[in-house]
Amino acid sequence: MMINYIEAVSAPPKNTGSIRLYNTAEDFAGMRKACLLTARCLDELAAIVKPGVTTSALDRFVFEFGMDHGALPATLNYRGYKFSVCTSINHVVCHGMPDDKPLRDGDIVNIDVTYILDGWHGDSSRMYPVGQLKRSAERLLEVTYECLLRGIAAVRPGARTGAIGEAIQAYAESERCTVVRDFCGHGVGRLFHDSPNILHYGRADEGPEMKEGMIFTIEPMINLGKPHVKVLSDGWTAVTRDRSLSAQYEHAVGVTATGCEIFTLSPAGLDRPGLPPLSR
Numbered sequence: 001m002m003i004n005y006i007e008a009v010s011a012p013p014k015n016t017g018s019i020r021l022y023n024t025a026e027d028f029a030g031m032r033k034a035c036l037l038t039a040r041c042l043d044e045l046a047a048i049v050k051p052g053v054t055t056s057a058l059d060r061f062v063f064e065f066g067m068d069h070g071a072l073p074a075t076l077n078y079r080g081y082k083f084s085v086c087t088s089i090n091h092v093v094c095h096g097m098p099d100d101k102p103l104r105d106g107d108i109v110n111i112d113v114t115y116i117l118d119g120w121h122g123d124s125s126r127m128y129p130v131g132q133l134k135r136s137a138e139r140l141l142e143v144t145y146e147c148l149l150r151g152i153a154a155v156r157p158g159a160r161t162g163a164i165g166e167a168i169q170a171y172a173e174s175e176r177c178t179v180v181r182d183f184c185g186h187g188v189g190r191l192f193h194d195s196p197n198i199l200h201y202g203r204a205d206e207g208p209e210m211k212e213g214m215i216f217t218i219e220p221m222i223n224l225g226k227p228h229v230k231v232l233s234d235g236w237t238a239v240t241r242d243r244s245l246s247a248q249y250e251h252a253v254g255v256t257a258t259g260c261e262i263f264t265l266s267p268a269g270l271d272r273p274g275l276p277p278l279s280r
Contacts (some may be wrong), residue, residue, distance in 0.1 A: 003196075003208045005019045006020055006021065012133050013191070015187075019195050020194060020214075023213040027213075031189060033122075034120035035124065036122070037117055039232075042126050042270070045061070049103065050103070050131065052096060056099055058102050062085040068211050072115065074121055086110070086111070088237075090107055091240045092237060093248070094221060096110075097236055099231050107130035108133065109128050110126070110128075121137070121189065122252065124217075124250050140222065141274075144177075148250070150170075152253060152260065154167045155210060155259060157211055158209065162199070164198060165201045169201040170253055179222060180222070180229055184268050186250055190215050194216075195207050200219075214254070215252065217250055221246055222246065225245075226242050236258065
């Protein structure tokens with residue numbers, strides 16, 4: 001299949017299947033600013049997530065934080081979605097919708113935030129432990145975050161996007177976990193969801209070649225049980241079919257001349273809140 005690359009400055013404002021290359025200093029600066037705001041919001045949430053808090057309260061916080069900083073939550077009214085954030089608890093894989101049920105001790109919750117700031121989309125998510133976790137849940141968070149890091153380490157110009165998936169799949173399966181196939185990372189920047197799709201499984205010789213200026217998310221969803229998921233009747237909430245725990249971490253990255261830049265790193269060092277900081 002022929003892959004088309006197009007300079008972002010001349011690309012139409014829709015996903016045409018071509019891969020945008022953001023090759024100006026202003027492009028990366030715009031992404032840095034939007035992604036920093038998202039990372040700051042996720043940092044603030046670390047002190048808010050606790051037993052008894054509702055995900056609707058988290059949704060209000062994300063909306064108000066964005067409004068206070070001149071940013072709009074990208075998910076709000078996106079294809080009919082009514083919330084400013086996705087909150088995915090325990091066996092919910094992704095796209096969990098906020099509600100008034102309180103979080104319980106031992107829950108794990110993924111909070112996925114995307115802000116639009118000056119036309120740029122800052123997209124990131126983190127897992128948050130609620131109270132005291134069982135060791136199996138804590139281990140799943142550790143494995144999933146390591147999958148994200150290994151996927152990012154595979155990003156460099158000249159490699160194919162399949163190298164990202166291969167690195168993630170190999171590590172997850174070595175730890176007796178599975179990779180969700182139904183959802184993937186995606187191009188991001190001026191558009192919320194753009195080409196290419198970034199699979200979290202596969203082989204290093206598959207997928208489009210990574211080129212300097214590409215911007216996309218890496219967001220592996222890792223299950224303790226089998227990889228199969230189903231979408232509930234609300235049309236959004238995806239859950240594991242076997243009700244096993246699922247976890248996800250997400251960063252937005254840009255391909256540079258020598259590797260990549262991670263736009264959504266936590267300024268407070270809370271990229272994996274509730275877990276000990278990594279020594280690397």
